[in-house]
Structure formats: structure tokens, C-alpha cells
Amino acid sequence: MVSHRSTKGASKARRDHINHEIRNMRSLLPISQEDQERMSYLHSMAAICTYIRKSVLFQGEFCKLIAS
Template identity: 95%
Template sequence: MVSRRSTKGASKARRDHINHEIRNMRALLPIVQEDQERLSYLHSMAAICTYIRKSVLFQVGKVQNILTEF
């Protein structure tokens, strides 16, 4: 007899953890609280990724500007 263990609890815990992290990252976005709360998790992730890409792009631009000054 093969024992089949339910992974329902583990899956829920994993989803809860992911959702918690998304809420934490969404809170860091430079938008007002009401707009943050209206974002779905998918839209939150899209906004977070866009914010990170722009931050990295502007940091690279600043570093390149500093290097070209010397």
C-alpha cells in the first residue's frame, strides 16, 4: 500500500509566503497607499519589476556619467 500524503498544507503555506513577500515589496513602491491596495498581485509584480528595472537603469547611467567625468 502506497501512502499518499497531502501537499495541500505545504502548497497553502508556500502561497501565503509568496503573497506576504509581494505585499512587502508592493509597500516599497513609491505610490500612494490607496493605489497599492488596488493592485492585484500580478499588477503588483509588474510594477515592482518595472521599478527595479528603472532603478538599475538609472544607477548604471549615473555610474557611466561619473566614469566619463574622469
């Protein structure tokens, strides 16, 4: 007899974990708590990625200035 285990619980656990991590990263953004709470998860991820890219870019520019 083949047992078919439901993956519904595992899928929900994964989604909950992803949403928790997005909330954690969103809390690190330099924006007000009110603005953070209004952001969807999609907008949060876009803002987080933009913030990381800019941080890396400006850090590289800062390192070039120090090396000069």
C-alpha cells in the same frame, strides 16, 4: 501500505509565503498606500519588475556620468 500525504497544506503555505513577499515588495514602491491596496498581485509584480529595471538602468546611467 502506501501513505498518500496531502500537499494541500504545503501548497497553501507556499502561496501565503509568496503573497507575503509580494506585499513586502509592493510596500517599497513609491506609490500611495491606497494605490498599493488596489493593485492585484499580478499588477504588483509587473510594477515591481518595472521599478527594478528602471532603477538598474538609471543607476548605470548615473555611474557613467560620474565616470566621465
